[in-house]
Amino acid sequence: MLEFGREREGIDLSKAMLTHHNLKAQGKRTLALNDDQYPKLTPMEGAGSSQVQEKEKAYLAEIIAKVNDLFEGELSDDDQLIYVNHVIKGKLLESKTLAQQAVSNTKQQFANSPDLSHELMNAIMDALAAHSAMSKQALESEKVRSGLRDILLGPAQLYEALRERSEGLRLRKSTSGLSRI
Secondary structure (H helix, E strand, O other): OOEOOOOOOOOEOOOOOOOOOOOOOOOOOOOOOOOOOOOOOOOOOOOOOHHHHHHHHHHHHHHHHHHHHHOOOOOOHHHHHHHHHHHHHHHHHOOHHHHHHHHHOOHHHHHOOHHHHHHHHHHHHHHHHHHHHHHHHHHHOHHHHHHHHHHHHOOOOHHHHHHHHHHHHHHHHHHOOOOOO
16 A cells, blocks of 8 residues: 655655554563662652742742832732733733844843834733723623633632632741631
C-alpha cells in the first residue's frame, strides 16, 4: 500500500492501516536500588521550592507599591494589580511592534522607544472601551448578569476562592492571637 517515488522526500503513510497489534512479556527485570554504584538522591524537604513564590510575591508587592503612588481614590490593591499586570500588560503583549523591539533592543533602548508610549496609550483606550462596553451590557441585561453569575460559580470558582480566602484569614487571625471568626 506504500507508494514510493523518486520525487518524494518521504513515505506517504496515509493509506497504511494498523490491522494487528501484539504485546509480549519479556520477563521480569530487577532494579538494583541498594547498589552503592548509584548515588542516592537527597529527599525533598518540602513540596516544591519557595523561591519562585517569594520572588513572585516580591514583584507583586513592588507593582502594588508603585501603582498606589499613581492612582487616587477608592481602589483596592487587587483592582490596581489586575489593571496593570493583567489588563494593560495583556494589551501591550498583543503588540507586534513592541514584541519586535523587545527582541531587537536592550531594556533601556526599549524603555526609550516612542512606540512604547504610543502603544501604552492605545492599551489604556482599548481597556477602557472594552471594560465600559462589557460593564454597560452587564448593567442593562439580566441575561448577561445571569451568565456572569453562572461563569463565576462554575469555571471561575468564585465560591471556592472565597472559602479559601476566608480560611486563610481565619488561620492568620488564629495564629496571631486574635479570636477565630
